Amino acid sequence: MHIEQLDLRNYRNYGKLNITFDDKINVIIGENAQGKTNLMEAIYVLAFTKSHRTSHEKELIQWDKEYAKIEGRVKKQNQKIPLEIIISTKGKKAKLNRLEQRRLSDYIGAINVVMFAPEDLTLVKGPPQIRRRFIDMELGQIQPTYIFHLAQYQKILKQRNHLLKEMQRRRSNDRTMLEVLTTQLSQHAAVILEKRFVFLDLLKKWAVPIHHSISRKLEKLEITYRATIEVSEEDNKEKINSIYVTKFGEIQEKEIERGSTLIGPHRDDLLFYVNQKDVQTYGSQGQQRTTALSLKLAEIELINKEIGEYPILLLDDVLSELDDYRQSHLLNTIQGKVQTFVSTTSVDGIHHETLKNAELFRVINGSIGG
Numbered sequence: 001m002h003i004e005q006l007d008l009r010n011y012r013n014y015g016k017l018n019i020t021f022d023d024k025i026n027v028i029i030g031e032n033a034q035g036k037t038n039l040m041e042a043i044y045v046l047a048f049t050k051s052h053r054t055s056h057e058k059e060l061i062q063w064d065k066e067y068a069k070i071e072g073r074v075k076k077q078n079q080k081i082p083l084e085i086i087i088s089t090k091g092k093k094a095k096l097n098r099l100e101q102r103r104l105s106d107y108i109g110a111i112n113v114v115m116f117a118p119e120d121l122t123l124v125k126g127p128p129q130i131r132r133r134f135i136d137m138e139l140g141q142i143q144p145t146y147i148f149h150l151a152q153y154q155k156i157l158k159q160r161n162h163l164l165k166e167m168q169r170r171r172s173n174d175r176t177m178l179e180v181l182t183t184q185l186s187q188h189a190a191v192i193l194e195k196r197f198v199f200l201d202l203l204k205k206w207a208v209p210i211h212h213s214i215s216r217k218l219e220k221l222e223i224t225y226r227a228t229i230e231v232s233e234e235d236n237k238e239k240i241n242s243i244y245v246t247k248f249g250e251i252q253e254k255e256i257e258r259g260s261t262l263i264g265p266h267r268d269d270l271l272f273y274v275n276q277k278d279v280q281t282y283g284s285q286g287q288q289r290t291t292a293l294s295l296k297l298a299e300i301e302l303i304n305k306e307i308g309e310y311p312i313l314l315l316d317d318v319l320s321e322l323d324d325y326r327q328s329h330l331l332n333t334i335q336g337k338v339q340t341f342v343s344t345t346s347v348d349g350i351h352h353e354t355l356k357n358a359e360l361f362r363v364i365n366g367s368i369g370g
């Protein structure tokens, strides 16, 4: 799949932009603060309806304007699909084939996008929420029902935390309500965990051999899921649900005392081992980067396997962060089959021949020239 055309209106520092892209490699080049990441972000928002770098959507609207609009024409399985996101101070609209989609899960997945930015290099070393976000974004775009369960889970979690806080302060003792919320939360948590286990199994199938190859066959990567309950990656949702229900029963008084939900997928994590050593604690920066790169490359292959087409790849200022060997590995993998957007301040540090045939877009203060 690829984006043929992108139109922006009042999006960050782009007042008006109409641009046609190459279906292979597009290099977005410009000095700092000219709008390279803004362009990448717009493509990301077109795919996920939200930004990868802010949760405050008002920031996406050009200063002093009422709304921001992103329109894209995507070619997927030989069909041209028009997509549109409008963000205004009143809210957000997502249109697929010119029809407004009320549920996010009906829109997300229309195009598949994989973003690789410098922050992703901290995927291994950074806090657990980065790894949970990684799973949620990647799994969500290949399985829209996951987004539905995640959204329900988060809604119920909020209500449950509020109730627990009220019970902690002795302003409520509504045990029946707590039981209802616990039952609902466990059900969604079980579906989320089951789907994460299936996804992880697929991810490992790709990431482990890729890591082996990038490390010149010296390193064996292992990935495990760390849950807040004792569960096996082979367990199905019924089994997981019953484990949650039992555990919630056991910790109920502790949860009331703390005023918060203490177990569930919102507290889980991924662990990475290289040659049986925990990469987060013992890995070199190089090993951590290889792991992050292997995961991203695995994701690209996984989406191709699940969807039947390669996703669109956004490499925001990250190529120059990788050494020549890792750069080559990345660019050789995508060569000729993945529409890719590379943003950079200079092509000096990027030596691969793929870029020689790329289409070049020069960004100066929210305008693009060839």
Ligand SMILES: Nc1ncnc2c1ncn2[C@@H]1O[C@H](COP(=O)(O)OP(=O)(O)OP(=O)(O)O)[C@@H](O)[C@H]1O
Pocket (backbone or CB within 6 Å): 011, 012, 013, 014, 030, 031, 032, 033, 034, 035, 036, 037, 038, 039, 058, 059, 060, 061, 062, 063, 317, 345
């Ligand atoms: N809502 C907005 N309205 C207008 N301009 C904005 C808005 N949000 C950000 N900008 C401007 O966009 C520019 C930053 O663009 P961007 O983040 O894409 O930079 P970049 O080209 O990727 O630079 P770098 O190489 O430093 O990352 C800044 O000049 C900023 O003032």
